[in-house]
Amino acid sequence: MTTAEEKRHQHVVEYILYIWQMEDLVRAVGLDLSTLRIHLSTAYEGDRLEAELVWFAGLIQSLRNENKITKGHVSSLDELMIELTYLHKTLLDVLKDEEYKEVVEAAQPHLDAMSARGEAGKTEVEAMLVALYGWLVLRMGGKEVSAETEESLGFIRNWANLLGGRYIRMRAGEL
Secondary structure, eight states, X not given: XXXXXXHXXXXXHHHHHHHHHHHHHHHHTTTOHHHHHHHHTTTOOHHHHHHHHHHXXXXXXXXXXXXXXXXXXXXXXXXXXXXXXXXXXXXXXXXXXXHHHHHXXXXXXXXXXHHHHSOOOSSHHHHHHHHHHHHXXXXXXXXXXXXXXXXXXXXXXXXXXXXXXXXXXXXXXXX
């Protein structure tokens, strides 16, 4: 099982953020699988390395086929994003999940403030993902993140984790 497959089964939000990160990685190496092999060989070996490379080759092919070589996300995430947005709306409007509603309401002002400062998402769920990815990129780049931003991201992470947990329950038929 590849890292992407593991993340897909464990936490849907982490999976999406991972795919976005890997899209950036393959772009950074010019969509060159040979260069990517060098980087990946420090983390993986043997069959696992080969499985990861096969997965990355598929990602590279998708980026090329979809003409997303310089920006954008693979369309395979579109259905997942729609599913998460639908779940989000269902939890709020149909199931009236009070715990979920409280966590979303706590995160909303922080998300709104972050969206106003940067790239806003098309949906609340996408805006949440964009905020988390921006934080992840800053951290990976060694950039300092203010205490205020860290606090805001705490609320957004709580929402992301609860949505991810509800997604697993939904897929298991428990919602």
